[in-house]
Amino acid sequence: MSTTTSTAPGVGRDDLARLAEHWAEPRSLRAWFTTVDHKKIGRRYLVTAAFFFVLAGLSALVMRTQLARPESGVVSPQEYNQIFTMHGTAMIFLFATPMLFGFGNFLVPLMIGSRDMAFPRLNAFGYWVFLFAGLFMWASLPFGAAPNNGWFAYAPLNQVQHNPGLHMDVYALGLLFLGISTTSGAINFIVTALKLRAPGMSLNRVPLFVWAIVATAFMVVFALPALNADNTMLFLDRRFGTHFFDPSGGGNVLLWQHLFWIFGHPDVYIIVLSALGIVSAVLPAFTRRGVVAYSLIVLSIVAIAIISFGVWVHHMFATGLPQLSYSFFSAASTVITIPSGIQIFAWLATMLLGRLVLRVPLLFVIGFIVTFVLGGLTGAMFAVTAFDQQVTDSYFVVAHFHYVLIGGAVFPMLAGIYYWLPKITGRMYHEGLGRWAFWLTFAGMHVTFFPMHLTGLFGMPRRVYTYRSEPGWDGWNLVSTVGSYLLALGLLLVLVGVVHALRRGRPAPADPWEGDSLEWSTASPPEPYNFPVIPRVHSLHPAWDARTAESTTTGATAERVLSDGRRTLFTSELDARTERAVDMPESSFKPLVLAGALLVFFTAMLLAAYPVAVVAALVVAATIAAWLWPPRRPDEELGVAS
Amino acid sequence: MTDPGGVVAAATGVTALTTEEPVGRPTGWWGMVLFVATEATLFACLLGSYFYLRFQFGPQWPPGGVDKPKLLLPLLMTAVLVPSSLPVVWAEHGIRRGRRGRLRAGLAATLVLGLTFLALLAVEYAEDLKHFTMTTDVYGSLFYLITGFHGLHVLVGLTMIGWLLTASLRGGSFGSHRHERVRNAAIYWHFVDAVWVAILFTIYLSPRL
Ligand code: HEM
Ligand SMILES: [Cu+2]
Numbered sequence: 001m002s003t004t005t006s007t008a009p010g011v012g013r014d015d016l017a018r019l020a021e022h023w024a025e026p027r028s029l030r031a032w033f034t035t036v037d038h039k040k041i042g043r044r045y046l047v048t049a050a051f052f053f054v055l056a057g058l059s060a061l062v063m064r065t066q067l068a069r070p071e072s073g074v075v076s077p078q079e080y081n082q083i084f085t086m087h088g089t090a091m092i093f094l095f096a097t098p099m100l101f102g103f104g105n106f107l108v109p110l111m112i113g114s115r116d117m118a119f120p121r122l123n124a125f126g127y128w129v130f131l132f133a134g135l136f137m138w139a140s141l142p143f144g145a146a147p148n149n150g151w152f153a154y155a156p157l158n159q160v161q162h163n164p165g166l167h168m169d170v171y172a173l174g175l176l177f178l179g180i181s182t183t184s185g186a187i188n189f190i191v192t193a194l195k196l197r198a199p200g201m202s203l204n205r206v207p208l209f210v211w212a213i214v215a216t217a218f219m220v221v222f223a224l225p226a227l228n229a230d231n232t233m234l235f236l237d238r239r240f241g242t243h244f245f246d247p248s249g250g251g252n253v254l255l256w257q258h259l260f261w262i263f264g265h266p267d268v269y270i271i272v273l274s275a276l277g278i279v280s281a282v283l284p285a286f287t288r289r290g291v292v293a294y295s296l297i298v299l300s301i302v303a304i305a306i307i308s309f310g311v312w313v314h315h316m317f318a319t320g321l322p323q324l325s326y327s328f329f330s331a332a333s334t335v336i337t338i339p340s341g342i343q344i345f346a347w348l349a350t351m352l353l354g355r356l357v358l359r360v361p362l363l364f365v366i367g368f369i370v371t372f373v374l375g376g377l378t379g380a381m382f383a384v385t386a387f388d389q390q391v392t393d394s395y396f397v398v399a400h401f402h403y404v405l406i407g408g409a410v411f412p413m414l415a416g417i418y419y420w421l422p423k424i425t426g427r428m429y430h431e432g433l434g435r436w437a438f439w440l441t442f443a444g445m446h447v448t449f450f451p452m453h454l455t456g457l458f459g460m461p462r463r464v465y466t467y468r469s470e471p472g473w474d475g476w477n478l479v480s481t482v483g484s485y486l487l488a489l490g491l492l493l494v495l496v497g498v499v500h501a502l503r504r505g506r507p508a509p510a511d512p513w514e515g516d517s518l519e520w521s522t523a524s525p526p527e528p529y530n531f532p533v534i535p536r537v538h539s540l541h542p543a544w545d546a547r548t549a550e551s552t553t554t555g556a557t558a559e560r561v562l563s564d565g566r567r568t569l570f571t572s573e574l575d576a577r578t579e580r581a582v583d584m585p586e587s588s589f590k591p592l593v594l595a596g597a598l599l600v601f602f603t604a605m606l607l608a609a610y611p612v613a614v615v616a617a618l619v620v621a622a623t624i625a626a627w628l629w630p631p632r633r634p635d636e637e638l639g640v641a642s
Numbered sequence: 643m644t645d646p647g648g649v650v651a652a653a654t655g656v657t658a659l660t661t662e663e664p665v666g667r668p669t670g671w672w673g674m675v676l677f678v679a680t681e682a683t684l685f686a687c688l689l690g691s692y693f694y695l696r697f698q699f700g701p702q703w704p705p706g707g708v709d710k711p712k713l714l715l716p717l718l719m720t721a722v723l724v725p726s727s728l729p730v731v732w733a734e735h736g737i738r739r740g741r742r743g744r745l746r747a748g749l750a751a752t753l754v755l756g757l758t759f760l761a762l763l764a765v766e767y768a769e770d771l772k773h774f775t776m777t778t779d780v781y782g783s784l785f786y787l788i789t790g791f792h793g794l795h796v797l798v799g800l801t802m803i804g805w806l807l808t809a810s811l812r813g814g815s816f817g818s819h820r821h822e823r824v825r826n827a828a829i830y831w832h833f834v835d836a837v838w839v840a841i842l843f844t845i846y847l848s849p850r851l
Contacts, residue, residue: 118669183680191672221676225684229691233787242776242783244691250705250780252698255691262687572666579666621801630809630823 011532011553018563023115023528025587034587036120037528041127042106043424046417048127049099050495052134056090059083061488064448068481070469080465081148082167086141088151089171092267093178094134096409100274101130101185103416104213106424107281108189110519110526111207113198113535113542115568116584118191121591121627122184128595129181136602137174140166147171150463152264153234155245155256160238169238169606172231177602179228186220189213194573198518200537202575207517207540208291211298212277215305216270222309223270227263230256239608261312269308272404273301275412276343279365282412282419283347285513286362287354290541293346300339307339337380344369360434364415367442371407375400378453393463396456402449414441414494421501422508426525429501437493444487451476451483516541521552534569537576594623674826678833681795685837688791689844692784703849704781708774711785715769716846719762720838723796726755727835730803730828737821742810745824749807752831756800763793785845792834792841799834802827 025031035041062083066074075083105123109116117123140146145166149157158168193214197206233244234256243249245256280291291297347369356362378400382388391397414437421429456462458472467473511520520543522530535542536551566586570579601616696703704710733748766789776786806827 119673187673187676187680190676191669194672195666195669221680222683225680226687229684229687233691233783236776236783236787240776242787243780244695244783244787246780249777249783250695250699251783252695252780254698255694258694259687259691570666570669582669625801625805628805628823 015563016532019529019532020527022563022566025528031587033592034124034589036116036124036585036587036591038105038109038117038120038123039424039526039528039530041123042102042104044127045098045102045105045130046424048131048134049095049102052090052094052138053099055138056087056095057488057491059087059090061484063087064481064484066465067467067477069478070467070474072466075465077465078144078148082141082144082146084463085147085150085153085171086138089137089147090134091405092151092271093175094130094137096271096405097182097267098130098134099413100213100216100271100409101126101182103209103278103413103420104189104274105185107420107519108192108210108213109196110423110522110530111210111517112193112196112201113518113531113537114192114196115530115534116196117188118196119184119188121585121588123188124588125591125594126181126185126188128592129184129598130178132595132599133174133178133181133602136177136599137170140170145170147174152260153256154260155234155253156247158234158238158256159246166606169235172235172238173602173606176228176231176235177598179224180598182220183224186217186224189217190221195570196568197571197576198535198537198542199569199571199576199578201542201571204295205537205540205542205576208280208294208297208301209274209277209517211301212274212280215301216274219266219270219273219305219308223263223266225263226259230259230263235605258312262309265312266305266308268404269304272340272408273304275409276340277301278412278416278419279347279368280343281517282361282365282415283350283354284541285419285515286357286359286365287350288357288514289350289354290516291346292349292353293342294540296342297346300342303339337376340376344373359418360429360431360438361415361419363435363438364411364418367438368407368411368415371403371411371442371445375403375407378403391456393461394456395452395460395462398462399449399452399456402445402452406445406449411441414438417494417498419513420519421498422512423519423522423524423526425498425502425505426508427501427505428508428512429497429505433493433497433500437490437497440490440493441487442490444483444485444490447483448480448487449483451479455480511543514544516544518542518548521549588627590623590627594620594627597623668822670822670826671829674829678829682833682837685791685840688788689840692788692844693848695780695784699780704774706779706781708778708781710849711846712769713846713850715762715766716842719759719766720842722755722762723759723838724835726752726759727828727832729755730831734821734824734828737810737824745810745821746807749803749810752803753800753807756796756803760793760796760800763789763796788841788845792837795834795837799827799831802830 025035025037062075063080066072066080105117137147143166147153147170148167149163149171153168153171156162158171160168193206193210233242236242237244237246237251243251245251245253247253280297284290347365378396382391382400418429418434421427455473455476458470458476460467460470460473460477467477508524510522510524512524513520518535518537519526521535531552533552535548537545538547538551539545542548565581566584567581568584570582571577572579597616597619601613601620604610604613604616699705729748729751731748733745733752736742736744736748767786770785774782774785776782806824
């Protein structure tokens, strides 16, 4: 197995020099604000999402501290409401999805053998919007104006007559703002994976991780509009006196729920599905073989993406009754059982048939399987209606969905962080530190959330800021709280591990794991242009394939793409035949300016400074016009990807 | 088919990396199609909300003494907007043959028709606002949200068209040989048209059924 690096023999010195020149970023601070490099943007997504994870995690610790003992007064009920809402909202919208987008941004172009995303400047714009929208939402907390109605913000409690103040305006505007980032990112992923795959990477050679990202991106395209429609109506109801969710004016509170769950149910899979993609990417390197049943896994990914649109009502079984709420993962887990069962069995078979290399990433994968299966089992229990009626809106639900989310999303992400850290930073992590981090997070997770099954069965409702001393509640709550501190300690160790790797880690080779996908055939960290020669792909495991290595080193593919411009290749959608070379855009201030203008717009809307909002909207339009302004050049020039 | 770069790497199965008539759809086309798909879903959600609220509300629709919508003006608006897709197609065809004059004339015609549509919408609103507003009841909320949102999309489409017209008058070439940007704006404009037809049925015709 040869590892090819960027100093491939077939590529001349001056080629490399020219490549470096074309793909060089402006020096100094300027580069910081103008970069369009997908690797930098991906890193930023990861760091920023991790930052919001820390904030949401600290909120969780505050909750657990408050709930450690009955009738304690660490926070007031109003503060508790804001903290648990920000915890859930941030975990879902500002951590889980953007974290996966971070992985996707860094990895998709590398895995498909491209030099960048299809729309690099749009990519940069998406990041800035994500950052600004996240800060926009968190900034409301110190003012006591944070959303306070749970992450699904049910009507009628989201209406201004029941919930005055800015709380739910922050929610509606913040999520609309963030949606711009998510949508543009999703479109970018789809087009990148369709058009920028290396020659020879036909659909049946696309890495499973890329499949997962593309499937979730499609889900974003078709699910997010429902949430946007919902939040638009909410904002109009609250600010301008419309009646969409207001029964006194002929509106209907259930409309909120329908639209929310048309989005919300797929969203759960947007998170879990791409996390499962990480698992499929990590396994080959630590089992020394390709994942079993590739086509079945692809089918199950597509099936999940489609099925998840048809079942939102299962979140609303209880809505015929006066109480509006219903457990939010409930039957979801039963529907996902079959396709995700296929994936679980495929991974188990892969592990059984392969030679296991028990490094930290594989530990997290095993931790994921154990935890996720347990979460899936409690999910199946919800399908029993009588049982569901019993535990709806109790801590049993909280236990269940944290098993799914931490087991099914956070553990795979941690596996991914350890796995790709050498590629991303060029440094190896410390194995011992990593093992400690694994065992602490794993133990902490189960000590925290297993007891919640019990408190839930004993009748403890969720979303309460405190409880009376009840037999069976006190002790287990204390255990949960202790567990949450263990978990926090484990996560802190992950952070320590990353910092340690950056400071002290030994330099990583191009391919420390003998991984199977193309990112391992680039330098660690990759050069700005990713590949000196766009590789030609011959199999599902190109990095294990000598023929790929050959075509990369001899420069056999598309020589002209090599170095005479900031260029990459377009290939055909299905079978990845070479179509043409395209120029990629240079770094630019416009993405930042555009995102900044949008921040001003949304802030002005929040503070009811409408004239300012109008001016900001005009700036937005002008920036877009300038962004797309065609260069003056003869018609026969190359096409430009925006 | 010329090959200005002189790059024909036959050995690798790559015919020509730079050609007069590039093969395959560009990324911009895919980007616009996906954008339109997500926008169309948004309108589907809004129109779905209309029917949901209408059927939850009860038999009398529009409620509370508001008349059923009049048809004359909306039909006139349809007659202006739907045909406006034609000059765009014509312009696009023209520029593909390198005829800038046709591009400009086609875009200008679309611009005029689109602006007429917006003027008619203003007339429609002026009449409606005498009878009900966004805050009267949920019918008013839906009516103004959906038509207003569409109006906004018309405005965005017109901005694109106007932008293309200005840029072409100043001699810009829109990226690639196929005039990607013209085609993308055309896709968006057709979408705005199609949505209007759905709105015509939902808002103006369905209460009369
Ligand atoms: C880091 C350890 C975590 C702890 C200790 C924790 C703790 C909690 C607690 C105690 C609640 C219940 C609040 C209540 O009902 O009053 C809660 C709710 C929630 N958590 Fe976590 N959580 C953690 C991680 C996560 C993660 C990683 C996610 C998602 C990726 C997540 C998503 C949620 C959601 C969506 C809610 C529901 C909020 C709502 O009802 O609006 N949590 N969490
Ligand atoms: Cu669901």
